[in-house]
Amino acid sequence: MSRFALGRYSRYLSRLKPLPHLNKPFPFSSSAASSQDGAACHTGPPPIRVGLTESAGRAVFATRRIGSGDLIHTAKPVLTCPSLLSLDSVCYLCLKKLMGSAKFRDRGVSYCSQECQDNAKGFYDVETRGDWSSFVDYCRTHNFKYPLMVKRLSCMVISGALSADCLDILQPATLSSAMISKIEDGYGLLWNAFRKANFTEDDVAFLTKQWYTGILARIRINAFRIDLVGGSCGEDLLSLATASVEGEGAVGHAVYMLPSFYNHDCDPNAHIFWLQNADARLMTLRDVEEGEELRICYIDASMGYEARQTLLSQGFGFCCNCLRCQSRD
Ligand SMILES: C[S@@+](CC[C@H](N)C(=O)[O-])C[C@H]1O[C@@H](n2cnc3c(N)ncnc32)[C@H](O)[C@@H]1O
Numbered sequence: 001m002s003r004f005a006l007g008r009y010s011r012y013l014s015r016l017k018p019l020p021h022l023n024k025p026f027p028f029s030s031s032a033a034s035s036q037d038g039a040a041c042h043t044g045p046p047p048i049r050v051g052l053t054e055s056a057g058r059a060v061f062a063t064r065r066i067g068s069g070d071l072i073h074t075a076k077p078v079l080t081c082p083s084l085l086s087l088d089s090v091c092y093l094c095l096k097k098l099m100g101s102a103k104f105r106d107r108g109v110s111y112c113s114q115e116c117q118d119n120a121k122g123f124y125d126v127e128t129r130g131d132w133s134s135f136v137d138y139c140r141t142h143n144f145k146y147p148l149m150v151k152r153l154s155c156m157v158i159s160g161a162l163s164a165d166c167l168d169i170l171q172p173a174t175l176s177s178a179m180i181s182k183i184e185d186g187y188g189l190l191w192n193a194f195r196k197a198n199f200t201e202d203d204v205a206f207l208t209k210q211w212y213t214g215i216l217a218r219i220r221i222n223a224f225r226i227d228l229v230g231g232s233c234g235e236d237l238l239s240l241a242t243a244s245v246e247g248e249g250a251v252g253h254a255v256y257m258l259p260s261f262y263n264h265d266c267d268p269n270a271h272i273f274w275l276q277n278a279d280a281r282l283m284t285l286r287d288v289e290e291g292e293e294l295r296i297c298y299i300d301a302s303m304g305y306e307a308r309q310t311l312l313s314q315g316f317g318f319c320c321n322c323l324r325c326q327s328r329d
Pocket residue numbers: 055056057058059170171221222260261262263264265316317318319320321322
């Protein structure tokens with residue numbers, strides 16, 4: 001289950017259409033927009049803080065009034081992974097769609113730029129030492145996407161690109177015993193692939209069953225399905241948000257830090273979307289007052305109350321407490 005079936009709430013976007021001030025370009029330069037989590041729509045830090053709620057754990061709050069349709073901040077992914085179906089058509093690192101013949105090819109995969117190829121080299125050197133066929137078959141057979149993210153994360157940890165505890169801060173899902181036994185099959189296959197590739201016990205000391213399960217539990221709740229909108233920063237945010245609702249399908253998944261602290265609402269005041277690659281953008285869908293919680297929608301909000309509750313409970317393990325659900329709309 002991904003929360004990035006996310007964002008199909010055209011019913012809620014449509015009421016924004018008459019607002020003329022939404023038709024404005026992105027309010028900050030591409031360099032600000034491409035900085036680490038938290039580039040602000042004005043100069044300085046983003047107008048948000050992470051705090052505690054009474055019943056939904058940590059959350060993101062506005063530190064000042066933010067106008068409807070404003071970009072709140074951008075976020076770089078910590079971890080990306082193309083879907084198996086997109087392997088030949090997107091950049092192996094940033095998930096940008098590759099048009100025509102890719103110029104940057106390395107040992108069977110393609111990149112959109114020399115920079116992506118260079119940035120992926122460390123973990124891809126690790127990855128190309130192993131034979132992943134059994135592990136990938138297991139993912140394909142069960143239609144699992146998240147174990148592929150754990151495989152990439154493992155290669156990144158071995159290469160030194162990330163530390164094994166880099167996702168510890170994120171909330172984990174509660175896993176049933178049936179899920180855990182399926183997860184353990186994947187763990188065995190991953191472990192064997194590394195050992196057969198002659199990685200030392202030291203190299204893979206972090207890769208315990210407990211680590212693997214803990215990472216999958218975090219990815220399950222916090223991975224975003226990436227639906228690219230295309231377009232450019234010059235386009236108005238509402239068109240881009242609407243396009244993201246009508247997106248053609250996922251190119252892969254990614255995990256972020258700051259966006260993971262946004263709680264869900266079936267009538268959200270914020271939206272996450274992607275233009276040309278896995279760099280995320282968060283925007284407001286209506287005016288937000290200082291101190292107000294910013295919430296995005298994890299699911300298809302056009303569904304009815306019962307269906308939404310079932311999906312949120314089965315996929316994310318919570319009973320939604322938003323105002324719309326309280327009124328059983
Ligand atoms: C991606 S995390 C959001 C950040 C999280 N609150 C934290 O402390 O890390 C998703 C989790 O937040 C909680 N949550 C999010 N939206 C909620 C809502 N509308 N009602 C109740 N709990 C919610 C649930 O525990 C859910 O599994």
